[in-house]
Amino acid sequence: MFNLVKGTHDVILSEADKYSYIEQTLIQVAEYFNYKEFRTPIMEYSELFQRSVGDSSDIVRKEMYTFLDKGDRSITLRPELTAGVIRSIVNNKLLALGDIPIKAYYVGPCFRYERPQQGRYRQFNQFGIECVGVVSPYRDVEVISLCYFSLKMLGFKSLKLVINCLGDDESRNNYKEVLRNYFEKHLDSMCGDCKERFKLNVLRILDCKDPADQEIVKNAPKIEDYLTEKSKDNFNKVLKSLDELGIEYEIDRNLVRGLDYYSDVVFEFHYTSSKGINYGALCGGGHYNKLIQEIGGPKDIEGCGFAIGIERIASVMSDDSLFDEIDDSLDCYIMPLDISYQDKALEIATSLRLNGYKSDVNLEGKGLKGMLKKAIKLSSKYALILGEDEIKNNSIVVKDLSKETQESIELDKLIDYLDEKENENHSCSCHHHEE
């Protein structure tokens, strides 16, 4: 027996179905917004993340899976996908003026050496998007609204957008200086992490979780007083547009996010369930105005994006029963009553599958009772019974498991029969809907 590597987990059976459902829903929304898929390598040169995610972030300082390959090159398993996607956009010279914006979506595993805990893994999956091009506050709004609609599509009802403006370089440099002056006076009593952050990126002190430090943060100077007119105007346009779209938000002046590449708008979506449980942030993102240049691209190109943790979404959806409405049932479960009918059963299953009916066949040779039990366990709509008479007559018994009715159907009329029944069910439920 081998154990799982600490912080990793198997995604199997119904759990895997949940992941596929989440990913497919997210991809569908992204495609409606005209995003295209990017698949970049899991391994990148370590320097890419040092330059982008940043030397002062916890991710680069403590959490990267970094190793030397046999050619002595420092390689890192990606802790997120933004850096790789931007690298790929730059390397592939996709930024010709006529082609921007580049709208990329991605999904795949990420690696962070974090302390494993509920919902936090060392290998986890992200879905995300990056929109790269010229600057418009409305691009940021489009990114935020894509994130909002995706979560709505997945069934999240009471979402709260938490948003902040970190300003452009000028705003941030001014602000960092006053923050340094402020925190310098309190530093002795602050936690070790804050002392580190003071040296590396003073902004990160703002999201320290230590209660005593939070008291000090409360009275710290606020970014809003140091924003340039341009940043302020930009942020106001974003907020106004969100109002118009009916996306409710809360401005949190201490939201800085854990990655160093952000500037201007940063955001997270928080979720509270119908039972009142606060699950915190489901995803996060923001604008970056220097990242593309930092990775070797042109100077005047900026971007905005977000990423959602699939594990996080799956666990909150399970906990809040949001998967209950998803239909993962089987259409047909075929039950040959004798081993010698199995090849015929397989032939019928193939024809059903080719005609769009999700089907399975019992090849375990259980008795009728056992097979029926299995059909119910699989939430199959129909149980198809193949006995001696049916083999003789080239027919099959179709048992509708929801209505407890059954009929013998000639095999060459089976698909037509099921199509008709499906149509009836469909028009029935539509009718019901209209009432």
Ligand code: HAM
């Ligand atoms: P992030 O906030 O570091 O942002 O990660 C995004 C999401 O990934 C989190 O909200 C969380 O759901 C999930 N996540 C992060 N760490 C873990 C973990 N250890 N286990 C499970 N889930 C985790 C980014 O990664 C940015 N690249 C987002 C972005 C894209 N910003 C602009 N573009």
